[in-house]
Amino acid sequence: MMAAEPIITVPISEYMREVRYFRSLRERRRKLYREWGRYASLWRWRRRPEDYERLVATIRAIWANIREERAARAVFRRKVKMPYWRVGVAYMFRKETKVPPYIFYAEFRKTVYTRHPEKYAEMDPKTFEWVKPKPWLEEELREIMFASSLLAGRAHRHAEWLEALRPLKVLPFPDLEVSAIDESEVEAPLDVQQYYVRIQKSAKEVYEYGTAEVEGWLRAYRGWVREMAARGLIRYPEAFMKAVRQTSIDEFMERVKRAREIRGEKRES
Amino acid sequence: MRVNVDIDSKNQFVLLKTYFNMARFCRFLEVFETTNGYHIIGYGFPEMTKEQFYEFRRAMGDDPIRVYLDETLHGKPEQVLFSRRVHMEDRKPRVRTRLWTILWKPFWSRLPTRKPYIR
8 A cells, every 4th residue: 555545554454344324324314314204294194293303303313323423424434544635725816718728817826734624624514625724824825915006016016917807896715725745746845835926918828836936926025015114114013914914805996996985086186 | 746637628537537537546536526617736746757647637637737837838837737716707716625535426427318219
């Protein structure tokens, strides 16, 4: 067996016994659902208290069954180990087409290779699915967007993006990837964040930036904030950076609209 | 080696075909139902060259655009399947659901059970 596959840490007979156990639970629940309908119908038409009691007992049995399955699955999950994980968040401004290539306008992606995905994303305990990234993980993507437009040297910091986005009408939210991967797919040191930015102006004009470049952008952005604070133009640099991290593109869009309206009113007056 | 297949169709025959084709080559499979398709992840495939790997994914019915992007772009991770997707059209976050077994749901045909003009 390769090192990085999911490792079943128990004998295969035990593994299959559990699989059969889940199947039996499911069969039992199927019968309970049938009884639920039957007693509900009897209670509805005959209004006998014993039917009602049986109905309630059946519903309780269904919930007991569901809880039992959840507990068993929690135990079962511990027996299968996934050694390496990849957690990624990505803002993708795109237009999907039927044939390749997709039309991408921009993509901001962040990837972490880790052994402990729970540090970076949250799992729904009922479904065992990774449902959302930790807030700080996606906040830094907004910082990168801001830094990139800052380097573009516009008056309004998101102006570069907003102008590119205006024809899109709708804006993306970050997508989340959490997947167990092979050891051969681990392309960077564990628990070190990797960045990837792609800006596409046409089918052939594609600009890709890697971790080193994006880290440079972030350094430049933080340096700019410090410089502005030293000059007294930004009073609270930490609060400013926090606001950049926590302001969504929607809110930036709203602000720009409002600013334009105000400017337009002023011009007219 | 790990192979991901993203099926962009709810056609259950395609799902079953891909699942059992992949099961011939690997040891451990995971299946997820997404908004308009399925994700199948297989672990423990034998080692393949890059060309074989992309060709294998195409043969298994993976989304050709996805394979094309993985082939052409080299700076970013390959075989990405998103656990949570937010479509730009309605901006509703969509989470995939795991099918604990391939026979989790009853399979049915979308063909009519009898021809409508026979009374």
